[in-house]
Amino acid sequence: DGGITQSPKYLFRKEGQNVTLSCEQNLNHDAMYWYRQDPGQGLRLIYYSQIVNDFQKGDIAEGYSVSREKKESFPLTVTSAQKNPTAFYLCASSSLGGGSYEQYFGPGTRLTVT
């Protein structure tokens, strides 16, 4: 089956620890995205990447880092510098041709930091 996988579904960490969230896609999409969602809110863009070894900051990049060493993988690291890391994190991917660019989302990782 083609799609986007995120792991783990739930993640618990102590304050001050860095944590890396996994995102893998087998849709052969060029672009990948990370969003954050807080309770009752819409999604906010953290980072995005349109090509391997390149990525750009979104609207709320502070305290996060990413890498794009392979087309199918776009891991997100939540660093200890992120002041409010507890949230629902969503990864998405899209193609970059054809004019419509709909994004396909993974199931999300719910991170709790105490």
Place this chain on the structure above:
Amino acid sequence: DAKTTQPPSMDCAEGRAANLPCNHSTISGNEYVYWYRQIHSQGPQYIIHGLKNNETNEMASLIITEDRKSSTLILPHATLRDTAVYYCIVRVAGDSSYKLIFGSGTRLLVRP
């Protein structure tokens, strides 16, 4: 900020049509209107998109007004599984990020 305005909540009876409105009065000529939905604790699901013509697929229909300042998503025969938050999004044109700006959406409750 989101470029769209949606009612915070709506409800409809199972089996009836659900009509979800969206205002996007500042939309540019080359910007698409997208609709996504998010069932509780899941990732958003793409539904449909359009530029200026009405569109239909197996999930829904999208009606865009002639002036493109508003649109309506129609679920022709709503089921309980259609209970979700529905997001109307205008894709930012001229921005190579192709990012989607999500507002708060409309929470649709389908009643038995």
